[in-house]
Structure formats: structure tokens, C-alpha cells
Amino acid sequence: MTFKRVAAASVAALMVGSPVMADLVFPSLSYRTGPFAAGGIPYADGFADYMTLLNERDGGIGGVAVSVPECETAYNTEKGVECYEATKGQGALAYNPLSTGITYQLIPKATADDIPLYTPGYGRTSAANGDVFSHVFNFPANYWNGASAAINHVLDLNGGDLKGKKIVLLHFNGAYGKEPIPTLTKLGEKHGFDLTTIPIDYPGQEQKAQWLQIRREKPDYVLFWGWGVMNQVAIQEAANIRYPMDQFIGVWWSGAEHDVKPAGDKATGYKAMTFHGVGSDYPVFADLQKHVVDAGKAAGDGSNVGTVIYNRGVYAAMMLAEAAKKAQEIHGVADITSAQMRDGLEQLEITNARMAELGMEGFGPEFKVSCANHGGPGAIAIQQWDAAAGKWSLISDFGGSDMDVIQPLIDADSAAYAAENKIEPQCN
Amino acid sequence: MPEQLLFAMEVTLNGLMAGVLYALVALGFVLIFKASGIFNFAQGMLVVFAAMTLVGVQTGQIPFAHLINTIFGTKVHHFGWTVPTILAIIVAGAAMVFVAWVIEKYILQHLIGQPDIILFMATIGMWYFMHGFAPLMWGSEVMKLDVGLAQGINETIDTTTYNWFGYGFFIDNLDIVAAIVAALLVTALVLFSQYTKQGRALRAVADDHSAALSVGISLRFIWVLVWSIAGFVALVAGIMWGSKSGVQISLAEVALKALPVLMLGGFTSIPGAIIGGLIIGVGEQLFEFAVGPLVGGATQAWFAYVLALVFLIFRPQGLFGEKIIERV
Numbered sequence: 111m112t113f114k115r116v117a118a119a120s121v122a123a124l125m126v127g128s129p130v131m132a133d134l135v136f137p138s139l140s141y142r143t144g145p146f147a148a149g150g151i152p153y154a155d156g157f158a159d160y161m162t163l164l165n166e167r168d169g170g171i172g173g174v175a176v177s178v179p180e181c182e183t184a185y186n187t188e189k190g191v192e193c194y195e196a197t198k199g200q201g202a203l204a205y206n207p208l209s210t211g212i213t214y215q216l217i218p219k220a221t222a223d224d225i226p227l228y229t230p231g232y233g234r235t236s237a238a239n240g241d242v243f244s245h246v247f248n249f250p251a252n253y254w255n256g257a258s259a260a261i262n263h264v265l266d267l268n269g270g271d272l273k274g275k276k277i278v279l280l281h282f283n284g285a286y287g288k289e290p291i292p293t294l295t296k297l298g299e300k301h302g303f304d305l306t307t308i309p310i311d312y313p314g315q316e317q318k319a320q321w322l323q324i325r326r327e328k329p330d331y332v333l334f335w336g337w338g339v340m341n342q343v344a345i346q347e348a349a350n351i352r353y354p355m356d357q358f359i360g361v362w363w364s365g366a367e368h369d370v371k372p373a374g375d376k377a378t379g380y381k382a383m384t385f386h387g388v389g390s391d392y393p394v395f396a397d398l399q400k401h402v403v404d405a406g407k408a409a410g411d412g413s414n415v416g417t418v419i420y421n422r423g424v425y426a427a428m429m430l431a432e433a434a435k436k437a438q439e440i441h442g443v444a445d446i447t448s449a450q451m452r453d454g455l456e457q458l459e460i461t462n463a464r465m466a467e468l469g470m471e472g473f474g475p476e477f478k479v480s481c482a483n484h485g486g487p488g489a490i491a492i493q494q495w496d497a498a499a500g501k502w503s504l505i506s507d508f509g510g511s512d513m514d515v516i517q518p519l520i521d522a523d524s525a526a527y528a529a530e531n532k533i534e535p536q537c538n
Numbered sequence: 539m540p541e542q543l544l545f546a547m548e549v550t551l552n553g554l555m556a557g558v559l560y561a562l563v564a565l566g567f568v569l570i571f572k573a574s575g576i577f578n579f580a581q582g583m584l585v586v587f588a589a590m591t592l593v594g595v596q597t598g599q600i601p602f603a604h605l606i607n608t609i610f611g612t613k614v615h616h617f618g619w620t621v622p623t624i625l626a627i628i629v630a631g632a633a634m635v636f637v638a639w640v641i642e643k644y645i646l647q648h649l650i651g652q653p654d655i656i657l658f659m660a661t662i663g664m665w666y667f668m669h670g671f672a673p674l675m676w677g678s679e680v681m682k683l684d685v686g687l688a689q690g691i692n693e694t695i696d697t698t699t700y701n702w703f704g705y706g707f708f709i710d711n712l713d714i715v716a717a718i719v720a721a722l723l724v725t726a727l728v729l730f731s732q733y734t735k736q737g738r739a740l741r742a743v744a745d746d747h748s749a750a751l752s753v754g755i756s757l758r759f760i761w762v763l764v765w766s767i768a769g770f771v772a773l774v775a776g777i778m779w780g781s782k783s784g785v786q787i788s789l790a791e792v793a794l795k796a797l798p799v800l801m802l803g804g805f806t807s808i809p810g811a812i813i814g815g816l817i818i819g820v821g822e823q824l825f826e827f828a829v830g831p832l833v834g835g836a837t838q839a840w841f842a843y844v845l846a847l848v849f850l851i852f853r854p855q856g857l858f859g860e861k862i863i864e865r866v
Binding site for chain 2: 144148368413
């Protein structure tokens with residue numbers, strides 16, 4: 111009798127403890143610790159919660175449960191690569207590395223392993239060229255789209271004429287922060303504005319010199335590519351020198367609630383770019399609340415639902431889930447492989463009708479991925495902060511970017527990468 | 539007056555103010571090093587923990603809420619009250635005294651007589667422990683710190699300098715407050731060490747541990763005292779820096795700004811920390827203003843260290859540090 115009990119308990123423990131072999135696995139390389147945790151936590155929560163919603167509400171994707179094993183990177187490139195190596199053997203279908211540094215390291219590895227990388231709004235911009243970067247997808251927007259969208263917004267505000275205007279790019283002094291410089295330089299030549307770049311070194315806790323320079327030069331607009339504590343300090347310093355907040359525009363990584371709240375009321379009017387909707391006024395969030403948060407299955411405590419970075423995690427998870435569904439359709443199997451997942455990403459089509467079905471109507475633009483275009487439409491909206499209301503509001507539609515300027519830059523950069531790595535075009 | 543000269547004057551003034559903020563962090567290092575010979579690697583984390591505790595208490599946040607909720611399935615976050623700023627500062631100060639007691643009882647007490655490098659390694663361990671413990675206790679979100687300090691441009695200085703030069707200087711009100719607080723803090727520390735029994739005991743321990751012990755001074759009490767004072771200095775630094783950026787784990791990075799200040803001013807001199815901070819503050823701001831544009835900018839991150847390196851070559855003990863001669 112005792113033996114039977116032990117055997118039964120062992121079997122039960124094994125059933126509980128072992129992973130379900132047929133799970134669709136999307137590892138989450140998260141950073142819940144370290145100096146960037148304030149941004150990493152809501153993103154990881156949003157990503158995990160959406161996948162949990164699919165499991166709880168829909169029984170997974172195509173009837174197959176989804177699992178999201180988390181691996182802590184602390185936003186550290188070496189740890190990120192270790193996480194990739196540690197989790198790829200679990201049957202990983204795709205990676206969302208959540209760091210430009212980790213992405214750069216993983217591009218050759220993941221390509222060799224036949225595992226796609228999905229890097230929405232970060233990573234290597236020229237990976238939008240699917241002809242060269244067969245396993246990297248960065249739709250719906252990248253940093254060069256962002257630079258162009260910011261200038262388009264400024265053009266709208268100035269009747270289409272920027273001749274003689276002064277624009278400052280205040281940026282993190284690293285690869286991520288320098289990404290928009292080539293695009294802005296070209297756009298400056300095209301539209302006749304003067305571009306000044308002002309770098310800030312990590313961590314960016316002291317920015318007095320930069321903001322004194324901005325005060326002296328009196329630029330018409332300041333564009334901002336920051337991350338972490340750099341964001342809060344920059345917004346506070348802008349308020350201190352009384353720089354008009356509605357002329358201060360951050361990239362999407364500089365436009366979260368925790369970036370503006372420390373500056374209080376003075377942050378009102380600050381703008382940021384976004385490639386997805388803001389707030390929780392979409393049906394999908396009611397489902398998340400009901401099936402995930404209220405059911406006690408949320409990755410966090412539920413307080414981040416509807417915040418900017420949480421929404422970005424939800425959006426990224428939705429894209430991967432839709433691509434997995436597409437892959438199941440293409441190949442006629444439910445248990446897809448990473449190679450089939452890559453096909454799903456490459457043939458993904460997001461329509462307004464589908465977004466409405468997902469409870470996300472208007473949350474993002476409609477677009478179609480192709481073999482050559484892994485970058486999507488580059489459609490970006492502008493959001494603006496209202497401190498009194500304590501929320502962001504979209505003040506523009508999702509508009510396109512200047513591909514006449516961006517496409518040659520993408521082509522040149524990806525061609526250089528292809529030549530360096532002896533990559534043959536894949537879309538012939 | 540030439541425009542560039544006016545700009546340089548403004549940059550110099552702002553550099554002095556930035557230097558005061560660096561000095562506030564450096565002071566904590568000096569106090570502990572002076573009294574115990576320990577280079578406290580964890581001082582930056584003390585700044586974070588002090589500031590987090592202040593905001594947590596002030597806003598009525600439940601400590602370890604995330605842990606409690608995970609274990610018990612509850613959804614508690616706040617007590618539902620807020621605490622007046624002064625009371626919250628007192629509670630945070632008391633928490634730093636408790637931290638000092640814990641450090642003495644559970645770490646330092648067991649390492650008496652060990653080489654300095656062992657004590658230094660222990661403070662690295664403390665840094666890592668607190669790096670995990672502080673967010674576990676108060677969360678990883680950016681916490682807004684509002685203790686009623688004025689921020690933004692000082693109108694009087696702006697108007698006065700505009701009337702004088704035709705160009706209004708920018709000086710942040712918070713920086714002025716920080717300078718006043720730093721001056722009061724240094725005065726209080728000097729008075730404490732010169733005119734109180736505990737202060738004299740502290741100086742005696744700093745001069746010679748064995749001699750101090752032989753005349754009945756309690757080394758344990760002095761260590762708790764000096765770590766408590768360093769904790770209070772960390773709280774002040776946390777208030778100033780946290781008001782600028784919100785309170786978050788990356789506040790610990792301000793310690794990086796204190797290292798060149800210490801190299802310059804000396805590890806054992808309180809006035810040295812202030813003078814070193816001012817030199818670093820002015821130097822890096824002026825260098826960025828004059829040379830930064832020629833070399834791509836963002837020179838502040840390395841300029842202070844290069845300056846400190848130059849000082850190390852010619853005066854290893856720093857400007858005000860004691861020359862250490864060891865018999866071999």
C-alpha cells in the first residue's frame with residue numbers, strides 16, 4: 111500500500127513538474143533586476159500575461175499550450191547570450207531579446223540555429239532587410255522610422271517647412287543612442303534644419319552640461335534617445351531650464367509613465383513616439399483582467415496593466431502568437447518548429463479586422479511582412495503626457511516614415527553586413 | 539563681456555553646485571574610512587536604501603509587499619496613509635541606524651583584526667546583498683521623491699545676472715539647497731568630532747584602534763556610530779539625488795562620482811571631500827564646455843577619473859589625505 115502511494119505521488123509529481131512536451135515555447139529574456147528593471151518588469155509582465163491569456167481563454171494557440179520560460183538577463187549582454195544558450199534546447203520557437211546589445215550578439219547564432227529573432231522597436235535597424243537578415247524581424251517600426259516620424263511630426267507643426275530650424279538630438283552615448291544620427295543627418299539635408307547631437311554617457315544621472323548647452327543654443331526641438339535613469343533626469347532638467355515640453359520628443363524607450371512622473375506637473379506636454387496604443391481602453395485588457403489578473407495567474411501584481419511598457423510586451427506577444435498561428439496554417443501542423451515559426455513571421459499579415467477580433471482595434475497599424483521587408487510599415491504615432499490626468503494620450507494617427515531617405519540607408523547597411531559575412535540574398 | 543566668458547562663468551557656477559552633490563556622496567566614504575580604515579564599497583547602496591526607505595515610509599508603502607503577496611496570495615501594497623516628511627526622514631534615519639547596528643553585529647564584529655582587504659571584500663558582499671534586498675523590500679519601480687525642496691531655475695540669480703550682463707545665469711534651486719545642506723552637514727560633523735565625547739572617541743579610534751581600546755573606548759559602539767552617521771549622510775545624498783531623478787536602484791551609480799573625488803581630496807579628510815568635489819565638479823563641466831564639442835562630447839564620464847589619475851601620480855594621498863608610511 112505504501113509503495114503504491116509513493117509510486118502514485120511520484121507520478122503525480124512528475125506530471126506536475128515536467129514540461130508538457132508539445133508546448134509552444136517562447137523564452138522571455140527579461141530583466142527584473144538591475145538599473146533598468148523599472149522598464150524590464152512591465153514588459154516581461156505584459157509578454158507573459160498575454161501568453162497566459164491565450165492559454166486560459168483560448169486553450170493556447172491552435173490547441174497547443176504556450177509556455178514562456180523566463181531567464182533573467184539584468185539587461186546584460188553576456189547574461190543574455192547565456193540565457194539564449196540555456197533555453198534554446200527547450201524547443202524555443204523565437205526570441206525577443208529585449209536588448210539591442212543582446213540582439214547584435216544573437217543575430218549570427220540564431221540564424222545558424224534556425225531560430226527567428228523578433229526585435230520590435232529595437233535591435234539592428236537594417237535587419238528590416240529580410241533579403242540579408244533571414245531570421246531577424248523588427249516590424250512594425252525601427253529607430254530610423256522613429257527619427258523620420260519625429261521629423262514628420264515637427265514638419266506638421268511647422269507647415270511643412272523646417273528651413274533654418276535648430277534641432278538637437280540628445281542621446282545615450284552608445285550604439286542605441288547613435289542609431290538615429292544617419293537618418294536625421296539625411297533628413298536635415300533634405301529639409302534644411304540644423305542638427306546638433308549632444309551625447310550623454312551612462313548612466314546619465316548628471317546632465318547639467320548638456321542642458322546648459324541646450325539652454326544656450328535654444329533649439330526649436332529636442333529629440334531624445336535615452337533609457338533608464340537618463341530619461342527621468344533629462345525630463346526633470348528640461349523642466350528646470352523651462353524648455354517647452356511640447357517641443358521635447360522622446361523615442362518610445364523614453365516615453366513611459368515612470369519617466370515622466372518624477373518631474374511631476376512640469377512634465378505635462380512632453381511627447382514621445384509610439385508604435386502601439388496607450389492606456390487600457392481596448393477589449394483585450396478586460397480579458398487580461400478577467401482571465402489572468404483576477405484569476406491570480408498574472409506575472410506581476412496587475413498594477414502595470416495598461417501602462418506603456420506593459421502594453422509593448424502585450425503587443426510583442428500578440429505578434430509572436432499571430433505568427434505562430436500563421437505558421438500552423440502554412441504547414442498544417444499544430445506543433446510547429448522554429449523554422450516553421452520563421453515562415454509564419456515572414457508571411458504575417460495584420461489587418462484591422464484581425465486586430466478587432468483580438469480586442470485590439472486601433473492598437474497598432476495594419477501591415478504585411480514579406481521576404482524582403484521584415485521591418486513592416488514604420489508607422490508611428492505621437493503620444494503626449496498629461497500629469498494632471500496621469501496618463502498618455504495619442505495625439506496623432508499611426509503615420510508612415512520617409513522611406514525615400516530610410517530605405518537607401520537600410521540597403522547600404524545591410525549590404526555591408528552581407529558582404530562582411532558573405533551572405534547570399536535569400537529572396538530571389 | 540564676451541558671450542563665451544559669460545557661458546564659462548555659468549558653467550563654473552553649475553560645476554560648483556554639481557561638485558557639492560558629489561561631495562555629499564564622498565562624505566559617507568570618508569567618515570567610514572577615517573574611523574575604521576574600511577573603504578565602504580556599499581556606500582552607493584546605502585544611498586539607495588536610505589532614499590527608498592524614506593519614500594516608502596512617506597507614502598505608506600508596505601515593506602516586502604511583493605513577497606507577502608506572492609507567498610500569501612494577498613494584494614496588499616499600501617497601508618492607506620501618508621507620513622509627514624519630517625517624520626519620514628526621522629524614521630528613515632532610524633532605519634539607517636538599525637542597518638549600521640546589523641552591519642556591525644553580523645559582519646564587522648566577526649572580522650575584527652582581519653586585513654583591510656577582507657573588510658573591503660565584505661563591503662562588496664554588502665553591496666550585492668543590498669542590491670537585491672532594497673528592491674525586494676520597496677519594489678523596483680521608480681519612486682517619486684517629494685520632500686518639498688524647490689527645483690528649477692532660481693529667479694533671483696537669473697534676473698540679477700541678466701541685469702548685470704544681459705544674460706541670465708541658470709542655477710537650480712535644488713543645487714542651492716544642496717550646497718546649504720552640505721555646509722550645515724560639514725559644520726555639524728566638525729563640531730560633533732571636536733566638542734562631543736563621542737566625537738573625540740571617534741577621532742581617537744581613527745588615530746589608533748589599539749590605543750583607543752586600551753583607554754576603554756568601545757570599538758563596537760564607535761563603529762555603529764560612524765556607520766549610522768554615514769547612513770544619515772547617505773540619506774541626505776539620497777534626498778538630493780533622488781529629487782532629481784526619482785528614487786531607483788541606479789542611484790547607487792552616484793558612488794562612481796565619489797571615487798575620483800576621494801582620490802583627489804583624500805580618503806581621510808572631510809574638508810578634502812568637499813574641496814575634491816568642487817574641483818571635480820568645476821573641472822568636468824568646464825572641460826565639457828571647452829573641449830567636449832571637439833571630441834564628440836560626453837566627457838564627464840572619464841574626465842574626473844583622468845584628473846584623479848594625474849593627482850595620484852603626483853600626490854597619492856590626495857590633497858588633504860594623510861601620508862601613510864608602512865614599515866616593511
